[in-house]
Amino acid sequence: MPGPTRGFLGRRRAAGDPRLPPGQYDAGSDWPVLTAEPTPRIAPETWTITVDGEVETPTTWTWDEAHALPSSEYRGDIHCVTTWSKFDTRFGGISVDSLLELARPTAEGRFVMATSKTGYTTNLPIEDVTGGKAWLVWEFDGKPLTAEHGGPVRMLVPHLYFWKSAKWISRITVLKRDQPGFWEQNGYHDRGDPWKQQRYQGD
Amino acid sequence: MTAPAGGWRTATVAGLRRPIARSVELRLDVHDRVDHLPGQHYVVRLTAEDGYTAQRSYSVASAPGDPLVELFVERLDDGEVSTYLADVVEPGDELEVRGPIGGWFVWDGATPALLVGGGSGVVPLVAMVRHARALGRLDLLRVAVSARTLAELPYADELVEAGALIALTREAHGIRPAARLTDMDLLPLWEPGQTAYVCGSAGFAESASQLLVGLGLPPASVRVERFGPSALELPKR
Numbered sequence: 001m002p003g004p005t006r007g008f009l010g011r012r013r014a015a016g017d018p019r020l021p022p023g024q025y026d027a028g029s030d031w032p033v034l035t036a037e038p039t040p041r042i043a044p045e046t047w048t049i050t051v052d053g054e055v056e057t058p059t060t061w062t063w064d065e066a067h068a069l070p071s072s073e074y075r076g077d078i079h080c081v082t083t084w085s086k087f088d089t090r091f092g093g094i095s096v097d098s099l100l101e102l103a104r105p106t107a108e109g110r111f112v113m114a115t116s117k118t119g120y121t122t123n124l125p126i127e128d129v130t131g132g133k134a135w136l137v138w139e140f141d142g143k144p145l146t147a148e149h150g151g152p153v154r155m156l157v158p159h160l161y162f163w164k165s166a167k168w169i170s171r172i173t174v175l176k177r178d179q180p181g182f183w184e185q186n187g188y189h190d191r192g193d194p195w196k197q198q199r200y201q202g203d
Numbered sequence: 204m205t206a207p208a209g210g211w212r213t214a215t216v217a218g219l220r221r222p223i224a225r226s227v228e229l230r231l232d233v234h235d236r237v238d239h240l241p242g243q244h245y246v247v248r249l250t251a252e253d254g255y256t257a258q259r260s261y262s263v264a265s266a267p268g269d270p271l272v273e274l275f276v277e278r279l280d281d282g283e284v285s286t287y288l289a290d291v292v293e294p295g296d297e298l299e300v301r302g303p304i305g306g307w308f309v310w311d312g313a314t315p316a317l318l319v320g321g322g323s324g325v326v327p328l329v330a331m332v333r334h335a336r337a338l339g340r341l342d343l344l345r346v347a348v349s350a351r352t353l354a355e356l357p358y359a360d361e362l363v364e365a366g367a368l369i370a371l372t373r374e375a376h377g378i379r380p381a382a383r384l385t386d387m388d389l390l391p392l393w394e395p396g397q398t399a400y401v402c403g404s405a406g407f408a409e410s411a412s413q414l415l416v417g418l419g420l421p422p423a424s425v426r427v428e429r430f431g432p433s434a435l436e437l438p439k440r
Contacts, residue, residue, distance in 0.1 A: 003250070005298065007291045010251040011283055023258055025283070033405040034429050036307050038412035038422045083258060119423060148409065186306030187208045200304060202210065 019077050020085055021194040027084035033148045034082060036182070037118045040168055044152045049136060051099050053173035054109030059102055063152070066136065069098040074135055074156055079194040081161040091156050092139035096129045099136070099172065109174035113181060114155050114166040122166050122181035123190065124157065126174065133159055136169060161192035161199070206306035209237030211248075216296045217271055223357055225278045226323070227289045228264065230271045233300060238267045241330035242309040242400065242428075245274060245302030249287055259284040262326040262402075262428075263303065264358065266333035272302075275326040275357055308400060308428045312338055315396055317420075319389065319411045321349045321403030322357075327428065328402060329358045332365045341365060345392035349384045349407065368392065386414045393418055402428040 020026060044063045052058040061069075072095040079085045105126060112129055115121050128134065135156040138145050145151035150167025157164045163183050184190050189198040197203060214231040221227050241263075248258040259282075265273035278289035292298070310316050310331045318328040325348045335341045346367035350356035352374050363369060369376045370384040379388075389411075399420055401411045408429040415425050 004252045004254075005249040005287075006296055008249040008251050008287050010249070010255040010257055023256060025257070032429075033409070036427055038416050038425050038427060039409060040422065082260060148405070182307070187206065187304055200301075201208065 019087055021079055022197050023199075024079055024083055024085040024194065027086050030084075031086055031149065032080065032082070032084055034080065035120075035148075035167065037120065039147050040117050041147055042117055042152055042168060044138075047152050047170070049099065049153065049169060050171045051103035051174070052171065053113075053175055054106045055100075055174050056104040056106060057102065059099070061099070066094060066153070069094045072098070072135060074137070074158060076158055078158050078162055078165075081163060081188065081192065081194075081199050085194075089158075090141050091135060091137040091145075092142070093135050093137035093153070093156070095132060096134040096136060096155070096172070097132060100130060100174075103174075105174045108176045111175040111178045113173045113175055113179060114164075114169060115171040115173065116166050117168040117170045120166060120168075120182050122164050123175075123179055123184055124160070124164055125178070125191070128157060128160060128164075128191075129172075133157065159193075161189075161194050163188065164192050206240050206243060206309050207237050207303055208306075209302050209304075211299060211301045212236060214272070214298045214300045216292055216294050216298065218294055219292065221289075223355065225289070226357065227276050227278070227292070229274045229276060229288060229292065231274065231298065231300065232270075233272050233302075236272065237303060239263050239272070239303030239330075240309040240311065241266065241334040242327045243303035243305045244327070245272065245300050246304060247274070247284060247288065248299045248301065249284055250299065257283050260304070262323075262330070264326045264329045264333075266330060266337050268337050269333070272300075275323060275329075277323040308402070308426050310334070310398075310400065312340065313343070314398060315343050315394060316345070317389075317392055317394075317397045317399040317415075318344060318346045319348070319384070319399065319401045319403075319415070320346075321384070321407030321411065322355070324401075324403030324407060324428070324430070325350075325357055325362065326402075328400065329361060331400070332361065332367075336365070345394070345397070347384060347388055347392055349403075349411075384411060384414070386418055389414055390418060393420065397424070399425045400428075401425060403430075405429045
């Protein structure tokens with residue numbers, strides 16, 4: 001470890017807040033928007049989510065069909081690789097488990113690729129999107145999720161850096177082998193655990 | 204194309220300039236450096252005496268051929284890292300940096316590109332302009348930049364010299380009256396086959412990228428880099 005930076009005192013430190021992973025700061029009430037592409041405008045009536053790949057029953061749900069699944073809420077914190085964290089968020093939607101239980105991944109399906117309407121992709125081990133750890137969400141704080149934040153529907157995988165929570169989600173493909181998604185091809189880590197600071201390839 | 208990526212390095216501050224109020228251009232001698240492509244960024248990590256660290260990303264303004272790496276840092280009043288870099292750093296200081304980073308918002312120096320930047324969002328575009336100038340290929344680039352006033356536009360002289368369209372929101376520039384960047388500003392710059400690079404605040408990047416899509420650019424050809432707080436209305440908490 002290099003020594004201290006001359007004259008740097010540090011003033012953001014959130015009094016050792018245990019909710020803050022290393023290298024992160026509390027963004028407070030702000031919620032920065034970071035995307036690599038123009039924001040698409042997707043009407044809920046035209047939105048669908050498809051689960052395919054290594055599954056027994058490839059399935060597509062419409063907006064109404066997805067809303068008929070058991071609702072599920074996430075309350076907690078989110079962490080962006082650009083170093084902001086946001087505490088006490090509240091998202092409403094469905095659990096990814098609800099979709100996978102119906103599509104039924106085969107025994108060989110060990111990874112997923114989440115794909116956005118824009119073509120954005122991000123890869124995850126299947127264990128990171130099952131067991132109550134991942135959601136498709138259409139509400140933030142009880143209001144419809146805005147297009148800038150991935151509405152009408154985004155994925156939410158809050159225990160990983162937020163680029164894994166694909167905005168404008170349209171497809172979840174179950175895979176036998178891991179493949180790098182958009183940022184993962186562009187230098188970012190394959191898993192992205194904020195508590196291990198897995199920001200870039202090699203971390 | 205796979206963009207270059209570098210790990211943690213020590214950089215010595217070779218010099219700094221403050222041509223724009225509330226910002227600093229840091230000229231860094233990065234030891235054992237991996238050359239970047241224009242558009243990439245570096246992370247700067249500061250460490251306090253007790254081991255506390257803070258890190259932020261800054262775009263590179265220099266061309267790959269520059270022997271030094273130049274970072275442009277806008278000083279945010281509540282910024283922990285930017286206030287240190289703008290107020291405390293002196294030539295000779297050592298900084299811990301990591302880079303280059305980012306494989307999407309990069310220009311290869313060989314393909315036609317439309318560059319659209321707002322405020323300090325012009326910085327990675329300046330690296331592209333400098334690289335094009337070094338290659339003798341400024342003909343590949345069309346540039347439009349926006350700021351409140353010319354005095355607040357980073358690298359204004361270089362951008363004017365490169366023929367950039369300058370859209371100022373608080374003062375006229377030449378015959379162009381004070382106004383936000385419009386589709387009519389961008390229309391003459393657009394040519395089929397260009398990749399567009401849009402960089403700025405969340406609000407600027409959103410509106411500029413929507414202008415380009417409205418002009419008919421395929422969304423897949425518009426690369427966006429946003430920074431800073433969201434300009435969107437947020438629910439009261």
